[in-house]
Amino acid sequence: MTLDWRVIALTAELAGVTTAILIIGGTPLAWWLSRTHSRARPVIEAVVALPLVLPPTVLGFYLLILLSPSGAIGAFWESLGGPRLVFSFPGLVIGSVLYSLPFVIQPLHNAFRAVPDTLLDAAAALRAGPLDRFRSVVLPLARPGFLTAMTLGFAHTVGEFGVVLMIGGNIPGRTQVLSIALYNNVEALEYGRAHTLAGGLLAFSLAVLLVVYSLNRRFETPRL
Amino acid sequence: MALALAVAACGTDAGGRPRAVRVAVAGNFAAPLSELARQFTERSGIPIEASIGATGQLYAQIVNGAPFDVFLAADDVRPALLERDGWTASDSRVAYAVGRLVLFVPGRASLASVDAELRGGGIRALALANPHTAPYGAAAQQVLERLGLWDSLRAVVIRGESVSQTFQFVASGAADAGLVALSQMTGRDSREYRVISDTLHRPLRQEAALLRQGSEHPGARAFLTFLGGEQARRMIAGFGYDTP
Numbered sequence: 379m380t381l382d383w384r385v386i387a388l389t390a391e392l393a394g395v396t397t398a399i400l401i402i403g404g405t406p407l408a409w410w411l412s413r414t415h416s417r418a419r420p421v422i423e424a425v426v427a428l429p430l431v432l433p434p435t436v437l438g439f440y441l442l443i444l445l446s447p448s449g450a451i452g453a454f455w456e457s458l459g460g461p462r463l464v465f466s467f468p469g470l471v472i473g474s475v476l477y478s479l480p481f482v483i484q485p486l487h488n489a490f491r492a493v494p495d496t497l498l499d500a501a502a503a504l505r506a507g508p509l510d511r512f513r514s515v516v517l518p519l520a521r522p523g524f525l526t527a528m529t530l531g532f533a534h535t536v537g538e539f540g541v542v543l544m545i546g547g548n549i550p551g552r553t554q555v556l557s558i559a560l561y562n563n564v565e566a567l568e569y570g571r572a573h574t575l576a577g578g579l580l581a582f583s584l585a586v587l588l589v590v591y592s593l594n595r596r597f598e599t600p601r602l
Numbered sequence: 603m604a605l606a607l608a609v610a611a612c613g614t615d616a617g618g619r620p621r622a623v624r625v626a627v628a629g630n631f632a633a634p635l636s637e638l639a640r641q642f643t644e645r646s647g648i649p650i651e652a653s654i655g656a657t658g659q660l661y662a663q664i665v666n667g668a669p670f671d672v673f674l675a676a677d678d679v680r681p682a683l684l685e686r687d688g689w690t691a692s693d694s695r696v697a698y699a700v701g702r703l704v705l706f707v708p709g710r711a712s713l714a715s716v717d718a719e720l721r722g723g724g725i726r727a728l729a730l731a732n733p734h735t736a737p738y739g740a741a742a743q744q745v746l747e748r749l750g751l752w753d754s755l756r757a758v759v760i761r762g763e764s765v766s767q768t769f770q771f772v773a774s775g776a777a778d779a780g781l782v783a784l785s786q787m788t789g790r791d792s793r794e795y796r797v798i799s800d801t802l803h804r805p806l807r808q809e810a811a812l813l814r815q816g817s818e819h820p821g822a823r824a825f826l827t828f829l830g831g832e833q834a835r836r837m838i839a840g841f842g843y844d845t846p
Contacts, residue, residue, distance in 0.1 A: 439662070446666035465668050547668045548653040549624065565654045565766050566632040567786065 389555040392467070392542075393535040396474040400482040400531050401524070403475075408486035409516075412493075426483050429476060438544025441473050445545065465547040470555075473541040482531040489523020490516065522594050533586045537579065622649040623821045624669060626660045628676035629766045630738070630783050631699065631808065634841040635674065641837070642828050648821040656764055658735055664689055664813060671816025672825060674698065674808070676765075677737040681809040694812035698829050699843035701806030702784040703741050704795040706772050716796045719779070720751055728755055729771040729780035731762050738765040741803035742781035748802045785842035800844075807846065 407426075411419060429437060445452045445463040452463055463469040493516050501511045517524075539557040546553030548562070556579060563572035627635045632654045639650035655663070657676040664670060664684060673690075675681050678697065684690050705716045713719055720728075731739030739761070746752040760776075762768030765783050772780035787795050810829060816822035828834055835845040 442662065442666050448666070462667070464666060465663070543655065544659070544663075547626075547663050547670075548655055549669070550651045550653075554653075562632065562652075562654050564770070565629040566636055567766075567788070568633075 384551050385554060385556055385559045388467075388551070388553075389536055392470055392474060392555060393532045395471055396478055396535045397482070397528055397531040399471070399475050400478060401528060404479070404482045404486055404527070408483050409490050409512075411483070411487050412490035427480050429478075430480050434477065434538065434540025435544060437477060438473065438541040441469075441476070441541065441545045445469055445472065464545050465549060465553060467552065469545050470542055470553055473545050474535045474538060477538050477541050478531045478534045481534045482527040485523045485526040485530065486520070489520035489526075493519050525593055526590055529586050529590045533583055537583065620646075620648045620821055621819065622651040623671050623816065623819060623825050624651050624653065625672045625674060625825070626653050626655065626664065626668070626670040627674040628657045628660070628808070629654055629764050630676055630701065630785060631674055633788070634699075634785070634838060634843075637841075638829065638834055638837060641833070642825055645828075646821065646824060648824070650825065656735065657737070669815055670813055671819050671822035673811045673813055675810070676701070676806075676808055678807045678809040681811040684811060684813070689814055691812040691814060691817035694817075694826065696810055696826065696830060697807045697846035698810045699808045699838050700800075700846055701738065701741075701808060701843060702800060703738065703745065703781055703798040703803065703806070704784045704787060705779065705798060706769070706782050706787065706790075706795045707779045708772060708775075708790075708794050710794060712793050713796050716798055717749060719796070720746075720749065720755065725755070725758055725779045727760050727771075727777040727779075728758050729760050729762055729768045729777035729782075731765045731768045731782075733761075736762075736764050736768075737806055738768070738781075738783055741806055744803040745781065745798055783842065787842060808843075 407422075411422065411426075442464060443449050445455075447453060447456055447462065447464075455463060461468060463472065497515055497519075498511055501515050506514065536555075537557060539561065542553065542555055543558055543561070546555070546558070548554055548558050554562075556575060560572055560575040560579070563569070563575060625635065625639075632652065635650075635652055639652065643649050653660075653668075653670065657680050660668075660670075660673065660675070661680040661684065664673060665687070673681060673684065681690070681695050685692075685695050705713070705719060707713055707719065714722070719725075730742035733739040733743040743752065746755055760771060762771055765786070768780055769782045769786045771777040772782065781798070784795075784797060810826060812822055812826055839845050
């Protein structure tokens with residue numbers, strides 16, 4: 379229950395892995411959303427935004443039931459020989475990816491939408507392939523979007539509580555992240571330690587947002 | 603020493619040290635557990651890992667495969683359900699503490715009787731835990747009903763999700779009075795609270811159970827034995843609980 383580096387390392391690892399998965403998987407999804415005329419788009423957008431409005435405990439509860447060894451997904455997964463998903467690090471990653479999904483997808487989606495089609499057409503006329511166009515036209519223009527997506531995804535994962543408490547089980551060294559260590563301190567009436575953690579999280583969140591907004595302002599200045 | 607030898611036989615990790623006993627504990631017993639765990643580990647060499655939560659939430663996690671060895675619940679309902687459904691080692695269910703309710707009014711030089719304070723009309727916000735989810739909340743509602751005050755005080759009642767949140771409502775000044783646990787009064791001036799007679803509500807029996815998971819772990823059984831022993835009972839009483 380003490381503030382130890384295990385907790386901080388675990389939190390950073392969870393947020394790092396979650397952000398990496400979201401950027402890698404979220405980039406194609408956000409790109410598709412920004413260019414498609416499919417009628418499925420509003421449905422996908424709504425599903426992506428769901429974690430914004432859903433109480434985390436609801437998400438956590440359904441994940442617990444679905445991923446548990448007797449649940450639909452958990453049973454199938456374990457029959458394939460996969461490791462236990464609930465009360466383990468992989469389970470936390472699944473929960474965090476879903477929970478932080480909109481915080482990564484939406485900045486990317488907005489950044490991609492702002493890339494003019496005319497630039498892509500010009501690049502195509504110069505015989506740049508799709509991947510090359512993405513690398514040399516879209517990525518540089520969308521850089522502020524990527525920065526926002528990464529920092530928000532990371533910070534939001536650090537701050538999550540309901541989902542990780544429900545499917546993680548508050549197990550020291552395995553699923554006990556910062557926000558849960560804080561909850562433990564409050565429950566155990568250790569308010570001094572709770573203040574240290576809460577103050578630390580507040581300072582961290584503020585610092586992250588300050589970095590995002592100052593960097594974004596720098597990117598906004600015309601660079602042509 | 604005998605305890606340590608009994609444990610040495612199995613339940614060790616790769617380095618030969620005993621694996622920690624994982625205890626799922628209801629929020630109200632988190633502070634006593636950390637003290638009990640310290641003493642148990644000193645005596646036996648077996649570490650305790652506490653996972654704190656609400657009793658209902660811990661129950662949901664146990665039936666979904668959570669790797670806990672011992673469950674220290676805030677009531678006797680959830681352990682009985684777990685036993686019925688085969689999640690516990692047989693005959694391992696035992697009461698370890700009986701909670702007591704207090705009327706807590708911080709910042710006052712002296713308090714009248716519980717009855718007079720509640721009837722006085724001076725309370726603008728009375729905090730109690732949610733009676734549907736928290737055992738201390740259900741007991742608080744029974745007290746108010748027994749005193750015939752439930753209807754008249756209903757308008758000023760605010761509900762915390764757990765007894766710890768309820769305590770925070772009062773300690774922070776957001777509510778001027780609260781029905782909370784005696785175990786939360788550690789370090790408080792005894793003039794700030796009044797213990798409520800336990801004849802006014804059903805007993806707050808808190809039960810422990812050895813979970814199926816932990817039945818293989820000798821340390822888990824040893825911890826439950828320790829919990830029922832004289833030294834542990836004295837300490838539990840010191841934290842503001844009756845002992846069964």
